[in-house]
Amino acid sequence: MTPDSATGPDHPWDEPGFEYRSNATAVELATVLRAATRVLITTHEKPDGDALGTSLALHRGLRQLGIESHVLLAGPLDPNLLAIQTPADDVRRFEHDGLPSDEAEPDLIAVVDTGAWTQLESTRNWLRDRADRVIGxxxxxRGGAVAARRLVEVECASATQALVPVLDALDVDLAKGDVATPLFLGLATDTGWFRFSSAGPEVYRLAARLMDAGVDKDELFAMIEQNASPARLAMIARALGSLRYVSNGAVAVMRLTMEDFAETGASLEGLAGIVNTPLEIGAVRASILLTEAAKGLTKVSFRSKPGRDGLAHVDVNQLAARFGGGGHVHAAGARIQSDLDEAESAIEAVVDDFVD
Ligand SMILES: [Mn+2]
Structure with missing residues (x-):
């Protein structure tokens, strides 16, 4: 999440010739939001805790101001995350509800926690037709020209952290209507519950402010992190059973096959975080989990630790970009159109270039 991650060629989140950076302030976005009458809030496909948290917090904040809005999510989502919604929230699913009808046309669209067209496949054409009405x-x-006006805060550990100044400019009370909990959800999940290097003093200060605003951290932790099925632990066992070390022990590689899913009954959405486990090993600087999503399609998660003992970090954003993926310096993903063995060999063939 350092500015370094903006360098390097041909990232799939880039739009050629486009520079992805803020062109509006939090105050300016607040002004645009305050003037809106019907807002659609959306985020990247397969929303994670931050994507959902940012969407819900903005939705609840707008409700407090009497501004009509709804959240539109696309792709699969961990049901444990969705459990933070309340009956007052208007959360719709693209697969079920589709895009708004002409009568319900929003006059403003907020795209949060992404600015990449490749992460907005379901809504891309619809958004393009309304580009002048989109804020980010x-x-x-990295990202493209999804939003006409955008706030891109690469120093923020989560999109929820980037949203807080907008809510503050709107005079939203974070304690009222539980705006604080979805904000905390994004902050906690994007920082690995405040363990990753992205969790600096500002993150802890915001966490404290949100707890003061009523967040029940223990309840949220139990709901999100201690609510898995036995199938998840069975998959962790299989992933760890496959663990190998490459790059002289600096990189851990694990793999999960379709048979593993079939035999344990686990789902792809239930695997979040498994890739982090090998980082517990002192010598391991990066961890890679390959998952066979379908025959001929391998999903890859990359994680790395901050540099230490004079060794630089492994930039997994650049590593993932080699395979058409991306993310952050310490957390990234890619989808490779080849089978598990091929994908694994391809990654192992280049991984040494990223470990100095
Ligand atoms: Mn995020």
Whole structure:
């Protein structure tokens, strides 16, 4: 999440010739939001805790101001995350509800936690037709011209952190209507519950402010992190059973096959975080999990630790970009159109270039 992650060629989140950076302030976005009458809030496909948290917090904040809005999510989503919604929230699913009808046309669209067309496949054409009405709130270093006006805060650990100044400019009370909990959800999940290097003093200060605003951290932790099925632990066992070390022990590689899913009954959405486990090993500087999503399609998660003992960090954003993926310096993903063995060999063939 350092500005370094903005360098390097041909990232799939880039739009050629486009420089992805803020062109509006939090105050300016607040002004635009305050003037809106019907807002559609959306985020990247397969929303994670930050994507959902940012969407819900903005939705609840607007409700407090009497501004009509709804959240539109596309792709699969961990049901444990969705459990933070309340009956007052208007959260719709693209696969079920589709895009708004002409009568319900929004006059403003907020795209949060992404600015990359490749992460907005379901809504891309619809958004393109309304580009002048789209605002963006993001913390990723890469993206395209999705939003006419955007706030891109790469120093923020989560998109929820980037959203807070907008809510403050709107005079939203974070304690009222539980705006604080979805904000905390994004902050906690994007920082690995405040363990990753992205969790600096500002993150802890914001966490404290949100707890003061009523967040029940223990309840949220139990709901999100201690609510898995036995199938998840069975998959962790299989992933760890496959663990190998490459790059002289600096990189851990694990793999999960379709048979593993079939035999344990686990789902792809239930695997979040498994890739982090090998980082517990002192010598391991990066961890890679390959998942067979379908025959001929391998999903890859990359994680790395901050540099230490004079060794630089492994930039997994650049590593993932080699395979058409991306993310952050310490957390990234890619989808490779080849089978598990091929994908694994291809990654192992280049991984040494990223470990100095
Ligand atoms: Mn995020």
């Amino acid at each position: 709130i993001d913390h990723h270093a």
